[in-house]
Amino acid sequence: MQHKQVFQQLTEFWNSGMPFNQLLGFKITEFDQDKAEIRFDWQDKLIGNPTQKILHGGVTAAALDLAGGVVAAANIIAQLEDLSPETVEKSIKKLSTIDLRTDYLRPGRGEEFIATAVVIRSGSKVAVTRMELHNEKGEHIAFGTATYMVG
Amino acid sequence: MQHKQVFQQLTEFWNSGMPFNQLLGFKITEFDQDKAEIRFDWQDKLIGNPTQKILHGGVTAAALDLAGGVVAAANIIAQLEDLSPETVEKSIKKLSTIDLRTDYLRPGRGEEFIATAVVIRSGSKVAVTRMELHNEKGEHIAFGTATYMVG
């Protein structure tokens, strides 16, 4: 099996099997070691402040954390020689968020939101990622930085 | 009207009128200038990783952001002399999260979760808060720090 196939399988599994991501409508649309991408549509249930109709800050943080986690996962898998399901599962289980920082730049308004992530530090124990959230017009809503345990 | 009454009214309004908080089951249980508290019960839909049955990191971030926002709001209101609904609403509208940092200490397991927040820097323009998330056993799950625009 190739790495790309593993990425594809994990995308399907995570898109269909992670309750909170489904609740929020998050879809992984890119799962690679260079970049991860998450997309989700506006839904009224994602509103934080009802008088302003903007995304709850927690939705933004959740989307950035998922995007960062996906690109960190891809970096773990890319370092594996054995791509058996057991090895992949065991490696992915070690993935956890150590810290996550979100910088809110603009109110979260839009019809569709796109979170992207890249790895800025990759190691056998810890990975650091940077994320961005834009809406469908390309307006930049938030920046994120996260540190993940990966080994 | 007294400040306490305003806090009580905002608690009721925010508990019943903020869609994302209702979706996640967040309840404001303390709204004061010294401290804010949010409580929520475990629900399967809050799961991040289905193989581990732990809270999604975004749920933790959302709870910490709400707790910090409540104590920051209480600090805005405490500085108001005029407590008319118009003044309160106008003041609260200025509240927005500038940045939020979450440090994940332990897996988010438990039956009930309690997020608390205190203000560590209070000003006319910016407030900084510190938050903690514990479960019903008192296990410390996460720390948070947030900066809010308040004026």
Added chain:
Amino acid sequence: MQHKQVFQQLTEFWNSGMPFNQLLGFKITEFDQDKAEIRFDWQDKLIGNPTQKILHGGVTAAALDLAGGVVAAANIIAQLEDLSPETVEKSIKKLSTIDLRTDYLRPGRGEEFIATAVVIRSGSKVAVTRMELHNEKGEHIAFGTATYMVG
């Protein structure tokens, strides 16, 4: 007087009149609203760990804070219509760091170090900046994010 002249004057003043920056050998080499740049040479006194001969983490943080502060200052000044020394001084006095985050990517080795900063959120009260530290070979040593009070 033009904005560029004010930037030039502040560069000279800050390069010659800020004790800690002089102690560390920091030089402002670009002071503009699009971008700020700080340069400094390796000196043994900047060593953190003597067995490894790498920059102390505090040196990196200080350089990033200065670069972010300069670009934030340029954004304050760019919004001024009155560029009299009194107005500029009064405006600059409001500038202070609210929070600063540094992500260390690689050991701080090199002969010369270059810190750059851009503004990612600009407002009348708060500015948010992103910074990077590279060495003379272009190796990326650190990322930074900072929030400044500007009004």
Added chain:
Amino acid sequence: MQHKQVFQQLTEFWNSGMPFNQLLGFKITEFDQDKAEIRFDWQDKLIGNPTQKILHGGVTAAALDLAGGVVAAANIIAQLEDLSPETVEKSIKKLSTIDLRTDYLRPGRGEEFIATAVVIRSGSKVAVTRMELHNEKGEHIAFGTATYMVG
């Protein structure tokens, strides 16, 4: 050799052998796994802004990073059974700062400054610490949070 003896030796070594800490006048005054403490006196060379006579933000960040690093080091050593100089040195060499966040609460004024640190997450690979900076009057100047690679 006991752990306490190792802590004492490292205190002496770090207080006399780390150039940047000496330049700034930092002294480790407590080196334990429960808590670390750093003290330093006001010196004009630590001034950031000459018109305000307050500590440069980089000095605060450096003091917090040192305090966090010391308590993280104590936690590494506390987990060692073999306390031979080679093992201690090898273990301490793995210590490096992954990220450091500083929240500036008040202007850095005072005659003496005290930075303290505690560990909030301790593991075999990563440790997270929280730090505070006070002056001699007990005024709280800054908060910090840092993540360290420890294994």
